[in-house]
Each structure stands twice: as C-alpha cells, then as structure tokens.
Amino acid sequence: MAAEMTESRHTSLWLDDTEATHYPTLQGDRVFDVAVIGGGITGLTAALLLAREGQSVCLLDQGVIAMGTSGHTTAKVTSQHHLTYARIRVSHGKDGAATYGAAMEAAKERVASFVDEGINCDFRRRPAYVYATRPGERALLEREAQAAQEAGLPATMDDEVPLPFDTRGGMRFDNQVEIHARRYLLGLADRFVRAGGEIFEHTRAVHVDESGGCVVHTDGQGRVEAEHVVVATLMPFLDRGGHFARAFPSRSYVLTARVQAGLPDAMLISAAPPMYSIRSVPYRGEELLMVLGQNHHLGSPKASPERFEKVAQFARQHWDVTSFEHRWSAQDYSSDDGVPYIGRLNIRSKRIQVATGFKKWGMTSGTLAGMLITDAIVGRDNPWASMFSSTRVKPLAEAPRFLAENGRVGVRFVADRILARGQRDIAELDIGEAGIVSCNGQKVAGYRDEEGRLHAVSSRCTHLGCQVAWNDAERSWDCPCHGSRFDPDGQILNGPATKPLDPRPTTPTP
Ligand SMILES: Cc1cc2nc3c(=O)[nH]c(=O)nc-3n(C[C@H](O)[C@H](O)[C@H](O)COP(=O)(O)OP(=O)(O)OC[C@H]3O[C@@H](n4cnc5c(N)ncnc54)[C@H](O)[C@@H]3O)c2cc1C
Numbered sequence: 001m002a003a004e005m006t007e008s009r010h011t012s013l014w015l016d017d018t019e020a021t022h023y024p025t026l027q028g029d030r031v032f033d034v035a036v037i038g039g040g041i042t043g044l045t046a047a048l049l050l051a052r053e054g055q056s057v058c059l060l061d062q063g064v065i066a067m068g069t070s071g072h073t074t075a076k077v078t079s080q081h082h083l084t085y086a087r088i089r090v091s092h093g094k095d096g097a098a099t100y101g102a103a104m105e106a107a108k109e110r111v112a113s114f115v116d117e118g119i120n121c122d123f124r125r126r127p128a129y130v131y132a133t134r135p136g137e138r139a140l141l142e143r144e145a146q147a148a149q150e151a152g153l154p155a156t157m158d159d160e161v162p163l164p165f166d167t168r169g170g171m172r173f174d175n176q177v178e179i180h181a182r183r184y185l186l187g188l189a190d191r192f193v194r195a196g197g198e199i200f201e202h203t204r205a206v207h208v209d210e211s212g213g214c215v216v217h218t219d220g221q222g223r224v225e226a227e228h229v230v231v232a233t234l235m236p237f238l239d240r241g242g243h244f245a246r247a248f249p250s251r252s253y254v255l256t257a258r259v260q261a262g263l264p265d266a267m268l269i270s271a272a273p274p275m276y277s278i279r280s281v282p283y284r285g286e287e288l289l290m291v292l293g294q295n296h297h298l299g300s301p302k303a304s305p306e307r308f309e310k311v312a313q314f315a316r317q318h319w320d321v322t323s324f325e326h327r328w329s330a331q332d333y334s335s336d337d338g339v340p341y342i343g344r345l346n347i348r349s350k351r352i353q354v355a356t357g358f359k360k361w362g363m364t365s366g367t368l369a370g371m372l373i374t375d376a377i378v379g380r381d382n383p384w385a386s387m388f389s390s391t392r393v394k395p396l397a398e399a400p401r402f403l404a405e406n407g408r409v410g411v412r413f414v415a416d417r418i419l420a421r422g423q424r425d426i427a428e429l430d431i432g433e434a435g436i437v438s439c440n441g442q443k444v445a446g447y448r449d450e451e452g453r454l455h456a457v458s459s460r461c462t463h464l465g466c467q468v469a470w471n472d473a474e475r476s477w478d479c480p481c482h483g484s485r486f487d488p489d490g491q492i493l494n495g496p497a498t499k500p501l502d503p504r505p506t507t508p509t510p
C-alpha cells in the first residue's frame with residue numbers, strides 16, 4: 001500500500017526534534033545599546049555578533065525564537081542560489097556578481113565558524129546541484145555556471161547527478177553545507193545569552209520612534225530605549241522603508257519521508273518549474289529524504305492540502321517511500337532585483353537597520369545580514385554593504401518585478417471590494433470549511449472548526465486593508481498583498497501586520 005502523506009506529523013522536522021524555549025517576556029522599560037527585533041537566523045546572528053562587539057543587546061520576539069521561517073527552512077547553507085549569477089551579472093554587472101558570491105561564501109563560512117565553537121547541529125559539507133530534466137535547461141545551467149565561475153565560485157558542470165532518476169546533468173558547487181536549522185539557532189541563542197545578551201519572547205514590537213536615540217514600543221509589555229534598532233522580522237513591520245512594496249511573499253511545501261534506498265549525498269534543486277528542492281537529513285539515528293516544492297504567491301485558492309499531496313507524489317514517483325514523517329509549509333520574500341535588502345530603514349534613518357528579500361536563501365543571506373548590520377552599527381566599513389543596501393535604487397533591474405507585483409496587489413485590492421461580497425451566511429459553513437461570508441449583516445472571514453464551533457473575524461488585513469484569504473493547508477487567514485497571516489481567531493502568525501484581526505460576534509446581535 002502506498003505511504004499516505006496525511007499520516008505525517010504536521011510540523012517541521014526541526015521543531016519536532018528540539019525542545020521548546022522559555023525566555024521571559026519584557027517587563028517594564030529597559031535601556032540597551034541595541035534592540036534586535038526578531039529571533040530568526042538574521043536577528044540571532046546580528047544579536048550575537050553585536051554582543052561580542054561589547055554592545056549591550058536585547059532580542060525581542062513576538063512568539064518564541066527560531067520558530068519563524070528559520071524554523072521551517074530546508075537548511076541548505078550555500079552560495080548556490082538556484083539561477084542567480086547570470087541574472088545579477090546583467091542587473092549589477094560582473095563586479096556585482098563577484099561581490100554577491102564572495103559575500104555568500106563568507107556567510108556560509110561564518111556559519112561554519114560558529115558551528116566550530118561547539119554547536120551540535122548535524123553540520124556536514126556536501127556538493128550542491130541545480131539539475132536539468134529537459135534539453136533546453138542544460139543551456140541555462142551552462143550560462144549560470146560560466147557566470148558563477150567568473151564570479152569566483154566553485155561551479156562546474158556534471159553529466160551525472162546523484163539522483164535515482166534520469167536528468168540532463170547539473171551545475172555543481174563543491175564544499176557547501178547542510179545543518180539542523182533549529183539546533184544551530186538555539187546554539188546561537190545560547191552563546192548570545194552567555195555573551196551578556198537578553199532574550200524576551202512573547203514580546204511584539206509595534207512601533208519604533210527614531211529621534212536622537214530609538215524607542216521600541218511593544219504590544220503592552222513595556223518599551224526599550226536603544227541607540228540602534230535591528231528589524232529582523234522577515235518583512236519589516238515599519239512601513240517607512242516601503243519594503244512591503246519592494247519584496248514579495250511566496251510559500252513552499254516541505255515533506256520528509258523514510259525511503260528504502262537512493263538517498264542523495266548532495267543538495268539538489270531543479271533548474272526549471274515545477275521546482276523541487278531535495279536533500280537528505282539525519283533524524284533520530286536514521287536518514288530521511290526531504291523534498292520541497294509547490295511554490296506559489298500567497299493567497300487563496302492556491303494554499304491547499306493538495307499541494308502537500310503533489311510533493312508526496314513526486315517523492316513516491318522517484319523513491320520507494322515507506323512512510324511520510326513530517327509536512328509543513330512556510331514563506332519568504334523576494335526582492336525586485338533578486339538581491340536582498342540589508343541596511344538602513346530609509347535614507348533619513350541613521351539608527352534603524354532592516355533585512356529582507358532573501359528569496360528562500362536566508363541561511364546565507366540572513367547570516368550575511370547579521371554581519372553587515374553589525375559592521376554598520378559599530379561603524380566599520382564593509383566593501384559589500386553598498387551592493388545589498390536597502391535604500392539602493394536600481395530602476396532598470398527593479399522596475400519589471402515592481403510593476404508586475406504591485407499591479408497584482410492593486411488588482412487584488414480593488415477586486416476584493418467588488419467581488420466575494422460574502423453572499424453565503426456563516427451558518428452555512430460545513431465542518432472544517434472557511435470563507436468570506438456574511439454574519440449579522442457584515443462581511444466577515446468565517447470558519448467552522450472540527451468541533452462545529454464558528455469563528456468570525458474582520459476580513460480586512462490590519463496592515464493596509466487587503467482582504468484576507470483562507471489557507472486550507474495551514475488553517476490560517478493569509479493576506480495576498482504583503483504576506484501577513486492570522487489564525488482563525490485573528491491572532492497574528494506572520495507580519496508585517498502588528499494588530500490582530502478584529503473578532504466579530506457569531507451569534508445574532510440584538
Ligand atoms: C520552505 C522554505 C525553505 C527554505 N529553505 C532554505 C534553504 O534551504 N536555504 C536557505 O538559505 N534558505 C532557505 N529558506 C529561506 C530562509 O529559511 C529564510 O530566508 C530565513 O529563515 C529568514 O530568516 P529571518 O531571521 O529573516 O526570518 P524569520 O526566521 O521568519 O524570523 C523572524 C522573526 O521575527 C519575529 N517577529 C516578526 N514580527 C515581529 C514583531 N513585530 N515583533 C517581534 N518579533 C517579530 C517572528 O516571530 C520570527 O521569529 C527557505 C524558506 C522557506 C519558506
């Protein structure tokens with residue numbers, strides 16, 4: 001009988017395999033040199049490096065650390081970012097591609113150095129491949145390999161790749177790295193605290209004032225005064241930098257599986273759609289297959305459990321799968337020109353640093369962000385900073401994506417107000433069903449849970465007012481405009497929103 005994807009645990013392998021953290025919440029007003037907001041790989045790297053520079057540093061997270069996208073990654077630490085170098089050579093020139101490559105290699109080795117300090121996180125060096133399955137894709141890879149070589153990277157073309165199915169060869173980077181994401185991150189957190197840093201969990205930042213110094217305001221837990229603030233929240237929740245209009249969210253679906261044979265001893269990703277990313281992963285004394293696929297823009301009706309099934313079908317098609325062990329989905333943002341935004345919030349800001357747009361390569365890009373932000377705060381010149389500057393303007397490189405993505409958001413914004421007026425009544429929802437429905441004469445986002453209870457919240461995202469859409473794969477309300485996500489009761493799962501969706505009464509109001 002074929003292994004069933006639905007029998008897997010609906011959690012990331014990294015979370016399943018590590019202890020929960022229990023850092024305190026912020027109490028009252030505190031003063032630090034630097035306040036870091038966000039406890040993923042970006043925030044934890046920046047916090048640790050800054051603490052080691054002698055700064056007094058605190059790190060705030062709205063939930064718990066290492067549970068955002070960094071706790072749901074596939075944890076390939078590589079300078080091979082799919083097909084990147086040929087594109088950057090066109091948009092930023094040969095020197096730009098060389099800078100990008102040198103910076104990502106340095107970030108990978110920064111991770112290796114932290115691990116060398118004694119972080120037990122299944123670190124291993126392996127080659128990374130982008131593989132071709134159709135004849136035309138081979139030419140793409142050859143062009144990419146040449147651009148990567150010219151950028152100083154260890155790129156070669158191979159006719160064979162370590163996969164149990166036929167391919168048209170692949171582009172190989174040697175000496176790349178795999179880790180256990182959460183053990184690595186908890187190792188950084190531990191070292192940060194030993195270096196004198198303080199972590200506050202369940203402490204949401206809602207606003208940062210910048211005049212002279214900075215003040216971070218939280219959602220009722222007190223304030224932090226700091227000389228500098230690092231916003232490492234995947235997408236900055238401060239709109240003053242306009243990043244929500246320059247970086248765009250997409251989700252991906254990941255499975256782990258126990259297979260009979262044919263586990264790859266390399267990291268692999270397909271060159272062309274449908275895109276699959278593959279690695280093997282140690283888990284409690286055995287080795288599992290990990291496959292990611294089904295990337296899509298955020299927003300219904302694309303987020304559905306069938307996407308997990310499609311990734312499972314790919315795994316079954318190529319491996320003899322005995323069982324599926326984990327399934328999860330997560331999101332990341334891509335910048336307009338394919339280069340992360342790292343640096344000042346905007347051209348007037350001197351004390352607020354941000355980082356976003358890692359296009360699902362944040363294990364290296366987030367580490368790099370921690371390194372560049374640390375240099376900026378301690379006043380050290382960094383030759384790579386201008387390439388990644390968050391305030392850069394590259395009209396030719398950025399315009400096509402900027403126009404396409406913001407056009408999509410604009411259409412969504414208008415269409416949602418005309419269509420989907422919530423003609424069904426909330427009472428008509430079946431068990432497990434959700435929709436934009438009417439309730440007490442109002443349009444609401446409604447959901448009937450497995451116990452039959454109704455949940456109703458405002459259908460307008462609290463960020464900039466787009467209509468949320470149901471994500472049936474994760475049972476959440478997702479905003480298709482800039483990626484905020486909320487649980488069925490409106491509580492925030494992902495920013496940039498900093499306020500929950502307003503609850504609506506589900507019983508008739510007098
Ligand atoms: C499915 C998937 C697979 C991936 N695989 C790879 C891979 O193999 N290799 C690779 O290099 N990259 C990969 N990536 C990308 C990489 O995982 C991310 O780019 C990276 O983890 C982002 O880290 P971060 O620290 O910036 O954000 P996060 O890890 O999301 O951390 C942000 C933190 O900020 C907190 N926060 C948010 N808002 C607030 C607020 N207002 N106040 C306080 N706290 C707040 C959140 O709770 C969260 O803990 C993948 C991404 C996805 C989606």
Ligand code: FES
Nearest residue numbers: 461463464479482
């Ligand atoms: S995330 Fe911006 S409007 Fe919803």
